Amino acid sequence: MEKEQVKCLIIGSGPAGYTAAIYAGRANLSPVIYAGLQPGGQLTTTTEVENFPGYPQGIGGPELMEDLRKQAERFGADIRYGVATKADFSHQPYTITIDDEKEIEAQTIIIATGATAKYLGLDDEKKYAGMGVSACATCDGFFYRKKVVAVVGGGDTACEEAIYLAGLASKVYLIVRKPYLRASKVMQERVMNHEKIEVLFEHNAVGLFGEDGVEGVHLVKRMGEADEQRYDLPIDGFFLAIGHKPNSDIFKPYLDTDETGYILTEAGTPRTKLPGVFAAGDVADPHYRQAITAAASGCMAAIEVERYLQQ
Numbered sequence: 153m154e155k156e157q158v159k160c161l162i163i164g165s166g167p168a169g170y171t172a173a174i175y176a177g178r179a180n181l182s183p184v185i186y187a188g189l190q191p192g193g194q195l196t197t198t199t200e201v202e203n204f205p206g207y208p209q210g211i212g213g214p215e216l217m218e219d220l221r222k223q224a225e226r227f228g229a230d231i232r233y234g235v236a237t238k239a240d241f242s243h244q245p246y247t248i249t250i251d252d253e254k255e256i257e258a259q260t261i262i263i264a265t266g267a268t269a270k271y272l273g274l275d276d277e278k279k280y281a282g283m284g285v286s287a288c289a290t291c292d293g294f295f296y297r298k299k300v301v302a303v304v305g306g307g308d309t310a311c312e313e314a315i316y317l318a319g320l321a322s323k324v325y326l327i328v329r330k331p332y333l334r335a336s337k338v339m340q341e342r343v344m345n346h347e348k349i350e351v352l353f354e355h356n357a358v359g360l361f362g363e364d365g366v367e368g369v370h371l372v373k374r375m376g377e378a379d380e381q382r383y384d385l386p387i388d389g390f391f392l393a394i395g396h397k398p399n400s401d402i403f404k405p406y407l408d409t410d411e412t413g414y415i416l417t418e419a420g421t422p423r424t425k426l427p428g429v430f431a432a433g434d435v436a437d438p439h440y441r442q443a444i445t446a447a448a449s450g451c452m453a454a455i456e457v458e459r460y461l462q463q
């Protein structure tokens with residue numbers, strides 16, 4: 153198998169990966185970055201980004217990622233297409249296999265592989281992607297001011313997103329498959345007592361409809377053991393909040409993760425339990441999951457790499 157040695161390997165090309173590449177490039181570390189399955193990361197699937205500082209008029213998600221890519225290239229980052237398919241951190245230098253056909257031996261590694269929002273798996277979610285379907289209320293909620301939206305999920309994220317959206321929308325339906333919420337007590341109370349939020353327990357979304365975007369959702373309501381009622385609910389936006397899956401599978405044998413798979417790092421730093429291996433962005437962040445927080449942790453990871461290599 154082809155082999156290559158690098159000083160600093162960055163896996164993933166979202167805001168964390170590219171920011172790490174900008175800093176590592178400017179520190180003359182010749183970073184090599186593998187872009188992964190979705191070059192540019194989750195932001196390439198959103199339309200307008202209005203909360204990334206420095207863009208008073210907002211910027212398209214794909215444009216923002218293109219700018220970050222160019223900025224990383226300007227400082228010498230070697231950006232390549234390819235997916236990390238295997239990791240061997242049992243000894244140094246650490247080895248990452250790319251596309252099952254090339255081994256990279258790296259003195260330092262920044263894992264910035266992100267997380268993937270879970271979807272229900274409906275064909276209509278793809279059909280209306282960017283046209284009323286979203287997995288991020290903070291990103292897209294603003295476009296639903298005074299409109300009617302639905303949020304799917306019954307955990308803390310779903311409740312948080314429903315409350316956030318209720319500050320903008322005229323009405324929020326929370327579609328919950330069980331007869332109860334899984335969220336923490338305080339979040340449950342806030343949701344149940346919010347005048348704009350209506351919780352639809354024991355409901356499942358089975359499809360969406362609309363001409364040029366989402367105009368409604370097909371629902372199935374469970375009525376006792378065997379019975380169910382099907383009906384359509386008019387909505388303008390459909391938000392998924394049924395959890396995220398961090399892209400950490402190949403690293404799990406070597407690093408500590410929480411029960412969902414988020415890589416555990418030393419508090420307030422991107423340091424993992426292995427020297428020279430750092431985790432930045434959503435793969436290590438179950439709490440904030442914002443482009444700006446990912447970028448910040450990418451910056452921290454690159455500074456850590458620089459200090460580690462100086463030792």
Ligand code: NDP
Pocket residue numbers: 272304305306307308309310312328329330333334393394395396438
């Ligand atoms: P959770 O796993 O806690 O909740 C997921 C929710 O989505 C559950 O209600 C689940 O239903 C539902 N769900 C999953 N799959 C489907 C499906 N196919 N169809 C319909 N519903 C589905 O994920 P969260 O993202 O909400 O939270 C993740 C972690 O982060 C949790 O530990 C949470 O406490 C934490 N968190 C904390 C916050 C805070 O403290 N402020 C804010 C946000 C998250 P069911 O209950 O039936 O399984």
